[in-house]
Amino acid sequence: MSYDIALIPGDGIGPTVVDAALPLLDDVATEHGFDIETTRYDWGTERYLDAGAMMPDDGLETLESHDAILLGAVGHPEVPDHVTLNGLLLPIRKGFDQSICKRPAVLFDGVDSPLKGYSGGDIDILVFRENTEGEYADIGGREHAGFENEVAVQSAVYTRRSTERIVRAAFEAATERSGHLTNVTKSNAQAHGMVFWDDIVDEVSEEYPDVEVERLLVDAASMDMVRRPDDFDVVVCSNLFGDILTDIGAIVTGSMGLAPSANIDPGRDHPSMFEPVHGSAFDIMGEGVANPLATVLSGSLMIDHLGEDAAAADLWDAVTEQLADDDAPRTPDLGGDSTTKTVASDLADRL
Template sequence: MTYDIAHLPGDGIGVEVTEATLPLVERVADDHGFSVEATTYGWGSEHYIEHGSMMPEGALDRLADHDAIFLGAVGHPDIPDHVTLRGMMLPIRKTFDQFVCERPSVLFEGVESPLRGYEGGDIDFVVYRENTEGEYADIGGREHRGHEHELAVQSAVFTRHGTERIVRAAFEAATERDGKLTNVTKSNAQAYGMVLWDDIVEGVAEEYPAVTVERLLVDAASMDLIRRPDEFDVVVASNLFGDILTDIGAIVSGSMGLAPSANVTHDERYPSMYEPVHGSAPDIAGQGVANPLAAVLSAAMMLEDLGEPAAADALHDAVAAQLADPGAPRTPDLGGESGTEAVTADLRDRL
């Protein structure tokens, strides 16, 4: 079996960490009786600077032919973030209906949380973020630019279809984990879309009587992820709230450099996309010190979804073993002095 992967290194350290990870993916593929062929597309901010677009015409048609997409990061200090996001990430997510953004937060053994009193394994939750509508819907506009009465309208969109499917996916995940789901909204202030969301959660919950449901407003959830992160199991949230909460989850688990993600479609015609959460980090790009572990863990999620759980476990277990080893190389974000190459070389030896 050969899997055809679209490699989008993107910008900054995204290039470094994905290029370091792909040989490890090829290694575990060889060890487990399948192969991976990666096609690299040099799209992103440099393409925008040269051509005025993040991707060329027909890019999405080319990506659609692949089994999965492995993305590094998108972002450039000279280009507004809304340009890079709307020029590449959002079109991919929406065109391929990648409605599930799955972001696990795990405190690995050997990693120190900035929160006192937590050890390896104490923090282990996953956020299911709605990924194609909500607050990131491209509905709105600006009028009277440059005048005192300039205005902007930004609308959020919550459909029953879009909300129910992410909620149901989160409940399914909870049944396979510890049986607890936390629903995060702001329905006290947003009395239409968020109340619809809460109503749908309440309705779907009747189909999953074994799952305990907790309801939190997003401000309380932000506090509680710091105050009691060990009590969370599966969190379901809107596009914006899920985006914010997962950055909190990453940092209380030790580092943004350990935070993987999957943008998952349930439409067999399209590929899902896998990426580290950390962004392009232009401040350290080119220095060779970027932590590749989030990219490696994202690749493990990709292999799992492609139907290769043993290979996925091999990658995940190598990361866990390295982090638990006090003598293993570590990048500066984890308190070490090693670089990307040393970390991936150690992982290769462990594989």
């Protein structure tokens, strides 16, 4: 069996972590009797600065034939973030109906949380973030620019189809885990979209009577993810709230460098996309010290999505074993002084 993967290393440390992770994916594929074929696309802000677009006009058509996409990072200090986001990430997520975003936040053995009293295994959160609409819907505009009466309108959009899909996916995960789901909204202030969301959670919950549902407003959820992160298991939320809460989850579990992400087309009509959460991190670009583990873990999620669950488990377990080993190399974000290549080489030995 051979899988055709599109590589978009992107910006900043993106190429560094993708190049470090790719040989590990090849190793585990070989061990389990399948092949990974890759095609590299140098799309990102360098292309934007040269050609005025993050990716070519036929970018989605080009990616369509691949089995999955592995992305490094997108973002550049000289280009506004809304340009990079709307030039690459959001067109792929929306164009390929990647409406389900899964982001694990795990406190691994051997990793220090900035929160007092937590150790390996105490925090294990899986966030289901709606990924194609909500607050990130590109509906709105600006009028009377430069005048005193200038106005900007940004509309959040929630459809029954996408809301039901993300909510049902979260309930399914909760049944396989601890049977606890936290629904995060802001329905006290957003009486249309967020109350609609709550109503759908109530409807779907009737299909899963064994799942306990906790309901939190996003401000309380943000506070509680710091105050009592061990009480969370599966979390479901809208696009913006998921974006914010998963950054909190990454930090309370030790580092943004350990946070993987999966952008899933639940209908499997298009390739799904896998990426680390940490961003382009231009402040350490070129220093060779970027943590590759979030990309490796994203690769594990990708391989699992492709149906190679044993290989995916081997990759995840190698990261878990390395982090639990006090003598293993660590990049500076985890308190060490090792390089990206050293960490990746150690993982290869463990595999």
